[in-house]
Amino acid sequence: MGVATLLAALALGPQESAAQQWYATPEVGWSDLRGITVGGRVGAEVIGGLDLIAQGLVFFPDESGVADPGVAVSRSAWQLSTNAIYVFDRARALSPYVGAGLRYGAADLTVVADGLRASRGQSGFGTNLLGGVRFPRLPAAPFVEVRFGDETWVLTGGVLLGFRRR
Secondary structure, X not given: OHHHHHHHHHXXXXXXXXXXXXXXXXXXXXXXXXXXXXXXEEEEEEEOOEEEEEXXXXXEOOOOOOXXXXXXXXXXXXXXXXXXXXXXXXXXXXXXXXXXXXXXXXXXXXXXXXXXXXXXXXXXXXXXXXXXEEOOOOOOOEEEEEEEEOOEEEEEEEEOEOOOOO
């Protein structure tokens, strides 16, 4: 029985690896601290329900009402992350997933008042815990995801494009 299983695994091995698919995803969202965000990700279905994802997000914080009139405020933030997710059932119309990962991000704040300028920047590594749902049977396979880390959250959504199998 062991030899038959080994032969079956060898026969099915190349077909399984050929089924591994890459996908690209533009996404938009909202962060509780940093406002509107846009970005994208590239992912790969590795094995079973496991996907590996590389992602980049740029945040566009709302600057209105942050300071008194006559005071100029400029804020920026971005992050890059790598995540591993587990998709529970790719064949369902509603396909939930959970995951974790690492991220590197940077945020800058500049305030100019009465000709005086003050700047503050912060960057560093953090962790992501995330969960979401895909809708693989709809056109372009949309998804919605929420990511938590360092006392903040980011809600994003997008569509899977490119190299994804149906």
